[in-house]
Amino acid sequence: MNALLHGRLTGLLALGAVIAVLPAFLPNNFYLDIAILAGFNAVVCVGLNLLIGYAGQISLGHAGFFGIGAYASGVLVGSYGWPPVLALLAGAVFVGLLAFLVAKPILRLKGHYLAMATLGIGIIVSIVLRTESGLTGGPDGMMVEPFRIFGVELYGEKVWYWVVGVFLLGVVWLSLNLIDSPMGRALRAVHGSEVAAEVVGVDTARFKVLVFVLSAVFASVAGSLFAHYTGLITPAKADFFKSIELVTMVVFGGMASTFGAVVGAVVLTLLPQALTVFQDYQQIVLGGILMATMVFMPKGLLPTLAALVPARRRA
Template sequence: MSNALFPRHRGLLILALVLALLPLALPNAYYFDVAIRIALNAVVVIGLNLLMGYTGQISLGHAGFYGLGAYASAVLTTHFNWPPLGALAAGAAATGLLAFALARPVLKLKGHTLAMATLGLGIIISIAINNEGQWTGGPDGIAVNAFSVLGLEVAGEKQWYAVAAALLLLVTWLALNLIDSPVGRALQAIHGSEVASRVVGIDTTRFKVRVFVLSAVLASIAGSVSAHYIGFITPGMAGFFHSIELVTMVVVGGMASVFGSILGAALLTLLPQVLSAFEGWEVVVFGAILMATMIFLPRGLVPSLARRAKG
């Protein structure tokens, strides 16, 4: 194994160890709940970071894909009695097909026009979920059946933690292997310069479409699992503010950093809980923390700290 690859695989082993030992330090169900939400958010953020950090394509509508997965599981299991795994797979497939159909025209755009197009996509999905009250429950939301596999129901915080941790570890492993593959190097070349990438023979459109679809599918899977875990979902999970929250997790943790994605998801999931003590001022304190991070650590936490440690 090369020196370049060793730190990443060492990081994966450390993550696995932390995930395995963390339940021993969690005192009650509340802390398990926070840990589960962090893991599921991290799955979405890792996929989004592949798109933004490694390929340089921004998305302000990723919560829409998250919501599609959640509502696919809710509707198919509640109204049509589908098994949860089948509903999750169907939601991921449908989301992937939608992302594939939209990727080519959308990803031809650049900069703020690309951001506006993805924002519009997210808004359309959110409005559709809101208005289709017969199936989705509209603004009131919809209850979601329990998650079961082969008749065995996932119940209790420890079982749900095991599911979320396993999913996070799997997605982290897949992302690290993708980055170290020729595909990952092509994505990073596209981020550096699309023109130069095309000159050396990289099909930039094909690679951008692939990573867009992959990030959408990961968001959908996390949305499905989250829906079964929470047990009740509302259109807000597919809304604009959730998309901004996901993008912020990517930026704060570190662009082009898988472990930065996990740290960003952890920090921004934990901060609202910690800042609840500042009644009426939590949003101000939250904003100040984000501003300070961008001023003093502009590359994000993990890349900036790693660079300072080397220098």
């Protein structure tokens, strides 16, 4: 256990070091922008990994929570003059309550029934955002006011890079602590066997709802900050394809691996940019890479690579 905790601490320090030194190797704001987008995706994937990787509960609608958070900030700040911090918190509370209400019935389902139910949630959110044009701007989206805190406006890629970097570190730290807590052990028990977990006294329904709400709140806060950073949000950020993209990042990086979720989000955010040299064949090459990874690295990218590193001999 001490070795495991040491490894997680080392990983957290390594992530912090990468975030700290990375700007020195990024030549311009375009690359900073890509790094920021990767950070937002990583935050959502860390939360989604708690749900999928540790609790074993699939969700194909998490982009809906990301979109609600984004539009909550956009509408409350732009149309009603709320302070951005208060709008962000209000969006997170609303998403948390919504996730709690829908989690109670749908998490009783299993397998493809659960997948279809979560997919339905995402589709409903996407439809509402597209049709309520008077409030959300419809398919064209809406402009979002800059993020201000204590009268100071967060502006520019360099500032936002550090905001997102610190946010990601905080989410990863929280996730690692949760995994080592009684709740984390309960989630792993639920993933292994719900029946066995209930036999030993684990309230499986309660823990599944809690992790679903927590992962939804992570997505909401990321969506709010994303909206303020980009200054423009559209319903595309809450649709089915975005949800599939997020799940793919988690699976690609390695389920039940917090750092794997970060790696998966970063790689699949950067990879499409690197594959632009293939022009019309970009999506075909990307699909081929994903299939090859799943065939030869079924546990995900990071766990497979970590298994190749010789373990230290125990003292």
